[in-house]
Amino acid sequence: MLRTSTRLYRPVCARTYATGAPPHALVFLEHRKGTIESGSLSALTAAQQLGGQVSALVIGSSEHVGGVVEQAKKLKGLTSVLHSTSPQYAEPLPEIVTPLLKKLLSDSSFTHVVSATSSFGKSLLPRVSANLDVPTVSDVTSVEHDASNDSTIFTRPVYAGNAISTVSAPSSIPIKFFTVRGTAFAAAPTEEGSNAEAKAVEPVQVDDCPTEHIKTTIAKSDRPDLSVASRVVSGGRALKDAKTFESTLYPLADVLGAAVGASRAAVDSGYADNSLQVGQTGKVVAPELYMALGISGAIQHLAGMKDSKLIVAVNKDPDAPIFQVADVGLVADLFEVVPQLVEQLKK
Amino acid sequence: MRPSPARLLNILVPVKRAVDYSVKIRVNPQQTGIDTNVKHSMNPFDEIAVEEAIRLRERLPPGTVKHIKAISIGPAKSLDVLRTALAVGADSAAHVVLPENAPAPEPLAIAKTLASYINLQNNDAAKVAKDGKVDLVVLGKQAIDDDLGVTGQMLAGLLGWGQATFASKVEVDVGRGEVVVTREIDGGAEEVRCRLPVVITTDLRLNEPRYASLPNIMKAKKKPVEKLAPSDLGIDYTPQLTTLRVTEPPKRVGGGKVGSVQELVERLKDAGITGV
Numbered sequence: 001m002l003r004t005s006t007r008l009y010r011p012v013c014a015r016t017y018a019t020g021a022p023p024h025a026l027v028f029l030e031h032r033k034g035t036i037e038s039g040s041l042s043a044l045t046a047a048q049q050l051g052g053q054v055s056a057l058v059i060g061s062s063e064h065v066g067g068v069v070e071q072a073k074k075l076k077g078l079t080s081v082l083h084s085t086s087p088q089y090a091e092p093l094p095e096i097v098t099p100l101l102k103k104l105l106s107d108s109s110f111t112h113v114v115s116a117t118s119s120f121g122k123s124l125l126p127r128v129s130a131n132l133d134v135p136t137v138s139d140v141t142s143v144e145h146d147a148s149n150d151s152t153i154f155t156r157p158v159y160a161g162n163a164i165s166t167v168s169a170p171s172s173i174p175i176k177f178f179t180v181r182g183t184a185f186a187a188a189p190t191e192e193g194s195n196a197e198a199k200a201v202e203p204v205q206v207d208d209c210p211t212e213h214i215k216t217t218i219a220k221s222d223r224p225d226l227s228v229a230s231r232v233v234s235g236g237r238a239l240k241d242a243k244t245f246e247s248t249l250y251p252l253a254d255v256l257g258a259a260v261g262a263s264r265a266a267v268d269s270g271y272a273d274n275s276l277q278v279g280q281t282g283k284v285v286a287p288e289l290y291m292a293l294g295i296s297g298a299i300q301h302l303a304g305m306k307d308s309k310l311i312v313a314v315n316k317d318p319d320a321p322i323f324q325v326a327d328v329g330l331v332a333d334l335f336e337v338v339p340q341l342v343e344q345l346k347k
Numbered sequence: 348m349r350p351s352p353a354r355l356l357n358i359l360v361p362v363k364r365a366v367d368y369s370v371k372i373r374v375n376p377q378q379t380g381i382d383t384n385v386k387h388s389m390n391p392f393d394e395i396a397v398e399e400a401i402r403l404r405e406r407l408p409p410g411t412v413k414h415i416k417a418i419s420i421g422p423a424k425s426l427d428v429l430r431t432a433l434a435v436g437a438d439s440a441a442h443v444v445l446p447e448n449a450p451a452p453e454p455l456a457i458a459k460t461l462a463s464y465i466n467l468q469n470n471d472a473a474k475v476a477k478d479g480k481v482d483l484v485v486l487g488k489q490a491i492d493d494d495l496g497v498t499g500q501m502l503a504g505l506l507g508w509g510q511a512t513f514a515s516k517v518e519v520d521v522g523r524g525e526v527v528v529t530r531e532i533d534g535g536a537e538e539v540r541c542r543l544p545v546v547i548t549t550d551l552r553l554n555e556p557r558y559a560s561l562p563n564i565m566k567a568k569k570k571p572v573e574k575l576a577p578s579d580l581g582i583d584y585t586p587q588l589t590t591l592r593v594t595e596p597p598k599r600v601g602g603g604k605v606g607s608v609q610e611l612v613e614r615l616k617d618a619g620i621t622g623v
Binding site: 122 | 515542
């Protein structure tokens with residue numbers, strides 16, 4: 001059957017290959033004020049597993065791009081670093097970055113476009129891929145490219161992680177877009193002697209953008225970042241209120257050097273900031289230690305933490321589902337347990 | 348006399364019928380998918396989208412929101428979720444009916460369907476004169492079955508409209524034809540101003556959906572539902588990706604319980620975890 005509507009949207013840059021081209025991935029390398037995001041480093045590792053060239057794209061204002069490019073050049077496995085500087089890229093919006101990506105993809109040999117499953121990656125990649133009439137495969141946990149038939153096989157969790165779907169993107173998809181679950185891939189390391197080629201790319205000026213950035217508010221914290229912390233202490237509804245949440249969990253997090261997380265119930269009740277939510281609709285974490293305090297363990301929460309190495313649960317309810325996945329469970333009142341824990345861990 | 352608003356809003360709310368969020372799903376023995384013979388309901392993020400459309404109508408000056416239309420693309424049973432949307436306050440619905448045993452449509456095909464539907468409405472002078480243009484699409488940030496979370500962005504890309512994903516607050520200024528959206532981003536929040544028309548995807552914290560009352564459920568049965576076939580919109584639903592298999596995730600077995608804090612700390616120490 002004809003893809004009738006395809007004709008309407010068929011972009012100028014759609015190409016058809018006679019045979020499989022060697023993979024060449026373009027990784028959208030995100031940075032926050034000049035520091036490369038760890039999720040992007042994981043995306044780089046995933047891109048390397050395709051077995052071909054890997055290029056990175058860095059965008060931003062003139063203030064940050066130079067520094068990021070210098071960092072990026074030393075990353076292991078990176079062939080080239082494309083960079084584009086424009087005041088418009090300082091606070092990038094998908095509407096502004098899409099034309100740049102479309103241009104890059106139209107006159108080069110890229111076969112894959114990769115980003116972290118970050119809020120920006122999730123907003124950008126599908127917008128671009130739809131313009132090229134191809135899908136975006138979200139939040140992949142493994143990737144494997146078969147150069148002989150130009151297909152890429154991905155696995156990704158579905159149904160809140162209660163099933164794993166294995167999908168193949170066949171050769172009929174000329175450019176394969178995917179976002180990468182950070183916890184499933186190690187971060188690409190810096191390697192002595194690496195010196196990827198840096199190449200400046202003309203920015204594509206977008207006039208009359210329908211969207212305008214007003215402001216960004218980042219929740220400040222001295223603690224390690226939740227999504228990359230090796231230890232996480234998480235609280236649920238049982239923490240009663242925001243003050244109790246802080247006064248109970250923070251001392252324990254401090255003694256463990258852990259990040260603080262929260263269940264959706266705790267976030268919805270206003271005990272903790274949105275950015276701390278762990279679960280299907282929040283962050284996905286896989287630390288060495290995950291302590292679930294006063295969290296019952298709903299499917300949606302488990303989706304965000306069940307790949308943790310060691311799960312410890314403290315809950316008053318012996319039948320709480322969290323105990324079915326916890327390596328170490330303690331049925332007790334967390335308000336009695338936590339101070340004791342802090343004290344004993346200090347020893 | 349109050350001056351009439353500069354612009355009347357027509358809101359389109361795409362909704363999806365998905366396995367209910369509380370169902371513990373089971374992978375089928377053939378490993379082709381999951382057992383779908385379970386309770387289904389409207390995708391929770393779409394409930395939030397419908398609610399937001401209704402709240403906009405309640406919040407803005409009377410008459411500003413001209414029409415709220417829910418749309419679903421799926422087998423006959425998807426009509427249930429459209430009725431739910433109508434029962435809480437949508438004015439009408441459109442249903443693109445897919446064959447019962449067809450493979451689940453991919454987000455890109457859904458986005459094309461929506462774009463095609465919107466273009467049909469917005470590019471037809473007679474239709475615009477009668478019903479006005481669709482200028483606001485509100486949809487969930489992801490469906491809780493495929494967890495892809497891409498449809499809204501694809502739709503915005505196809506239409507060339509602005510997009511505001513993961514919205515936790517939406518403020519419409521009809522006079523200026525603008526929407527200010529607070530978005531949830533990694534580590535915090537971001538505010539953007541979008542010109543209408545725009546595509547907004549909802550995060551959980553945008554609002555708390557209401558329940559439909561019995562009288563409204565009864566009334567919803569009389570509200571109009573337009574039925575369309577895929578061919579009416581010229582969309583091919585053949586998947587681009589091939590699902591090779593669907594499997595159970597590795598089972599995690601609980602390690603049992605300990606009796607005291609002392610024991611808990613011992614176990615932590617055994618695992619090499621001590622205070623810093």
